[in-house]
Amino acid sequence: MTQLSTDRVSHDSPQVCIVGAGPGAPDLITVRGQTLLSQADVVFYTGSLVPEQMLAHCRPDAEIIDTRSLVLETWRSQIVDRAKAGKTVVRLQDGDPCLYGALHELMVYLLDEDVSFEVVPGVSAFQAAAARLQTELTVPKLVQTIILTRTQGQTDVPNRENLAELAAHQASLCLYLSAHHCAKAQAQLLEHYSAETPMALCYRLGWPDEQVVVGSLSQMADLTREANLTRTVLYVISPALAGAADARSRLYSPDHAHIFRRKSRA
Ligand SMILES: C[S@@+](CC[C@H](N)C(=O)[O-])C[C@H]1O[C@@H](n2cnc3c(N)ncnc32)[C@H](O)[C@@H]1O
Structure with missing residues (x-):
């Protein structure tokens, strides 16, 4: 695999900004991402996963290119051509670019072409799901790993x-990118999780047609089939979804002192 050498990445006025758009809602992009989007001469975006409303942040005269029907070789060379022509380019992709976003191959290509870039994080689907489900995915004594x-x-x-x-x-x-294979995934997960483990199926969070269905792991495939969903589903399987009323971390505990707070008698 080609190694990325971070010392070749310049952080001064990058020619290309790879921006995480978040899961869908146009106001869930970061302030930095929105600012870059509003300044860009050219915006390449993944039309299948980034809603068009997000483009309201762009300049009216910006060139907008939807990459959903293009192969990587086409759009990445278009990015480089425009960057080398002195245009400010934003590559806008759903969620956070570091997750299942074909980011590595783009960065390798930009480095080979001597085009400087910056990556701006975004809210990933798993974070949007936890917020929508009003769940902490790391509940003390119950689960501490995601x-x-x-x-x-x-x-x-x-x-x-x-x-x-x-x-x-x-x-x-x-579980990302798995609606097509949910029956097989369910069977594999049931090798260790109990059938009653809570499961949430989250479809297009933040989009107008969002669907969230909560059930148990044993219902994962049936619920997916009933909702007729084959893509843009994030599954969350976690004991934390059942809640744990008496659980609390030591972070704000009265008997826990740390450099910012003394022990309290409360
Ligand atoms: C190509 S991956 C990109 C993931 C993205 N980079 C992220 O951080 O969320 C697309 C998958 O992410 C999940 N996903 C992305 N946006 C979503 C949303 N709004 N609601 C639910 N799942 C989403 C689904 O599993 C979908 O199949």
Whole structure:
């Protein structure tokens, strides 16, 4: 795999900004992302996963290119051409660019072409799901680990990341890109999670047609089929979804002192 050398990345006025748009709602982009979007000469965006309303942040005269029907080789060379022509370019992609966003191959190409870039994080689907479900995915004494993963589709998943083995941790597990293979995923997860483990199916969070269905892991495939969903679903499988009324972390505990607070008698 080509290694990315961070010392080649300049942080002064990057020619290309790769911006996370968040899960859908136009006001869930970061302030920095919105500012860059509003200044860009050219915006390349993933039309299948970034709603058009997000483009309201762009200048009316900005060139807007939807990459959903283009191959990588086409749009990445268009990005480089425009950047080398002195235009400010934003690549706008859903959620956070570091997750399942074909980010690595774009950055490698930009480095090879000597085009400087900045990556601006965004709210990922798993974070939007936790907020929508009003759940902390790391509840003390219950679960302290989050696994972000996907099932094997057209992209290979290494054998050592087999879903059944990840399930052994019984962590809060957020499953991307897996609606097509949800029956197989359910069977693998049930090798270690109990059938009653709470499961939330989250479709197009933040979009007008958002759907959120909460059930148990044993219902995951049936609920997906009933809702007729085959894409843009994030599953959250976690004991934390059931709540844990008496759980609290020590962070704000009266008997816990740290550098910002003395022990309190309360
Ligand atoms: C190509 S991946 C990109 C993930 C994205 N970079 C992120 O951080 O959320 C697309 C997958 O992310 C999840 N996803 C993205 N946006 C979503 C949303 N608004 N609601 C639910 N799931 C979403 C789904 O699992 C979808 O199949």
